[in-house]
Amino acid sequence: MQDNALLSNPLSRKRERAGVRAAVSAPVQNARALRQSPTTAEQLLWRHLRNRQLAGAKFRRQHPLGPYILDFVCLEHNLVVEIDGGQHADPQAQAYDEQRSAWLQQQGLRVLRFWNHEVVQQTNEVLAHVLQALTPALSRLREREVNTED
Structure with a gap:
């Protein structure tokens, strides 16, 4: 095919x-493979983020950026959403995640992290948190639009 x-x-x-x-x-090959086998939590969250369903924000899933593949990213609002499974509870994995988040923040991105069980059991709360993270960016965007119309 x-x-x-x-x-x-x-x-x-x-x-x-x-x-x-x-x-x-x-990285592109790895991202494509990850898109083909999402976790249950990734599938659930993607149903709510895709097609600009949340505040009109365009999210990409399994997006390669630098040395990393991001679970979900909204580039127009500089927001990354990561979903972590149990393997991320390991101290080595936590150190790696901190390093990864620091690198992403150096690139100007904000990082939100949720556990798989949070996404599955508290989907609305997770979406509200993502929406809250988008809101300041949306407010600044609207403010710029108003200022350019003057």
């Missing part, structure tokens, strides 16, 4: 005739 997709793109057909295949980076 992937070959058919490549052949339907004129640029890809041209490369294919020239014997050149576009290389897909390892």
Whole structure:
């Protein structure tokens, strides 16, 4: 199926005739694989975030950024939502998550973390927290729109 997709793109057909295949980076391949096998919590949250359902914000899932693959990210509002399973309770994993969050914050992103069971058992509370994180960004965006109209 992937070959058919490549052949339907004129640029890809041209490369294919020239014997050149576009290389897909390892992070992109990993992100694609993660999108194919989401956890129950990821599936549930994605149902609420996709198609700009939450405050009109565009979320991407399993999005590669730098050395990491982000569970969910809204680039227009600089917000990352991570869903952690039990493996993240390990002290080494916690240290890694702190390092990862620090790097993301250095890139200008805000990071929200939720446990799998929170997303599954308290979906509305998780969505309210995400919405609250989006609200200041939405207010600043609306403020800019008003100021540019003057």
